[in-house]
Amino acid sequence: MTETPFARKSSGLIRQASLLDTFIYNSSASSFAGILGSYAFAVTFTSGGDFLSALPIAFISFSIAIVYAMLIATFPRSGGDYVFNSRVLHPSLGFGFNFSLVFWQTFYLAFTYYLISFSGLGPGLHIIGYIVNSPTLSNIGLALMTPWVSFLVGSALNIIFTLIAFSGTKRMLRVNNVIWALMMVGIVIAIGSLALVGNQGFIGLFNSFMSSYGGPYGSASNPYQAIIDSAKTSGYAVPPYVFSWPFVALATSAIMWTFYSAYIAGEVKEANSVKRNLISMAGAGIFNVFFLTLLFYFSFKTFGYDFLASISYLTTYNPQGLPWGNALEMITALFGLVAKNPILAAVTVLGMSFAGTIIYTVVLYLQIGRNIFAWSMDRLIPEKLSEVSPRFHTPTYTNLAIFVVCELFLMVTAAFPDAFWTILFSTVIGPAFSCMFLPGITAALLPYRRRDIYEVSPVKREIGGIPVITIFGVIAAAYMIFMVYEYVSWPQFGISDPLPLFLNFGMILIGIALYWIIRYIRRRQGVDIDLAFKEIPPV
């Protein structure tokens, strides 16, 4: 049946995801606690500690959300970058880059399941135990931070989220909305508490807390000052409170992912509207930046910059005598302290640690699932994976495949936790590059390679004869190259060596090679997969 891609036919469809759903969904791409934890790590080696001054440059990364908003308005189909890259540029590029993304996102999904116990629920309960003076709660928290307990909790969550996936997209989005709300309540309480307590108030709370905890800092007359002095004695010089480049990379990482709804675009209401996409994508980014700014501003003001940098250094390199073992735990503990009231502290700590970790689950799951489903529909992988259960009306085998791969990743993570932490930290830019660089190129070339689509698209707008989508595409692609340069040029990010470099970018090459192998095998089977890429998927 040959029909033009944008012919109107068939009965109407009511798409499930509202503007609010997608706004929240895209906002969920940033975990505030994770960003603060990353700051605490980066401030130990940067030449300046002012995170906020990096934000204006990081704003350029909104060009990526703008590119996605425009491309999705042109191709309002589920599958995100895979769909438009493969149809505008070449199927091998579309699949290669998307294969890399899906590989890493599946790894991160499994790791998120693991982290929910290890650095979410565990540290949360551990710290709440201290705050409410409950050793039992603290010990439960500690138990949750061990690899095999984290594996068990992660496996349970893997089962739970697979079951939720079987109940449909709308249910998944509802779950995401609840998790996001829990996280935002925690963030708002944290910001409010920070603003109310002030620096002197915090010093009093911290000193009192450390005195009850004991240890070398707790026994000092002023534990707050003792932390700063100890970091100095250990050889750490707090960097001046000025701009530094690594924070541009960090700030960008925090705000550049707010386009996840692109992967479920076929289920999003009016996804063919650039304006609505901009609200849900760039709007979610601006929303996140607003809260991030408040969080950092009041953190510096209330905790004190010297103290925050010093305690970050000690937590990272010499945590003896401190009641926490990693930066994320430290950050959530400090927020719990300023909340004062035990209930508010619990809401803050769990909001930031538990909800702040689990927040990635739904967005990652749906992105992976939609891409695997799209590959299968294009017959790049077995068609079994796009079989839909009439009972659950979900792609059963895709869901099961995600479950199995996550479970395998979880097992290996529990067996080799240190190696997986290293991989996690050193593979930040590869997945981002996989889904942000090529769309920039696609956007830049759309008016030239697929003029037929561009001419009838809602993005047909030009400035001085140059298509607006081309301008933003070039900016987005160039910014991603700059980001790669930033990450590679700072050895502390752990990406500069050949192995991490391969891990970051090798999957793209493997994906491209796989495409040509699959194409060859399919041809021998009498299947011409090229035909699929001449059409736009119906939804």
Added chain:
Amino acid sequence: MSKNGEELVEEALRIADEARRGGIALRIMGGIAVRIHMHRFSNLYERLTPPGGEGGRLRDIDLVTYKSQSREAHKLLVKLGYRPDKLVMAYFGDSRFMYHHPENLYSIDLFFERLRFSHEINLGSRGKDGRLELDYPTLTLADLLLGKLQIHEINEKDISDTAILLREHRLEKSDFEDSISLQRIASTLAQDWGFWYDARSNLDAVAKSAERYLGDKLLEKEDFDDITDKVKLILSYIDEAPKSRDWLKRDREGDRKKWWEDVEELVR
């Protein structure tokens, strides 16, 4: 290429019959259902058929079943040779499935219980408040009419379908054979202000179009009077029916707030 209308009607009836034999409550809705209900005024149906003939009016088959019987209905359609649309099943399977003819001549939309378009028509659940058993092989006439009245941006084909439905059938207070239940229409619209608002607009549009049809000599004076009288009766009935709390609350905001769901077209 598409099968002509008559063949589509026959195929829809065959599917409904197979379903009945298999114990599945499956009913025909949409344009084919309207066509099936044409008896005395089939000449009117032909006169009001837009240019392009019946093939333009009937392009696909719309069916509805209970959600609890969706699997059985799915199995039946697959057994009859129809190819399920995996994308529609995966992304919209909560409310509908879609099937393609083996040679892509037409498609079948299979809806479940709640018809979600510009407004929602709840057909109830099997064994509880289900309405599918009230008629055969189509939905009840009242539900067919509601299917037309819920459209936010009604087109000429739906207006003429509505006019034909009204001309062909009596209005009764409740569900009687071969009549449109005023009670069903009024009680549905009394729950949903937006639906009520669009239904009123659509009935007005039907009355205006009937005037045009009369001018164009597509309707006889007797047909015109019958249709406009029935429109008036429905309007008075739905206006007088006691409204729900939600309806009254929504009424306060009026048309300042969006009152319909956007229905998008599937692109194939």
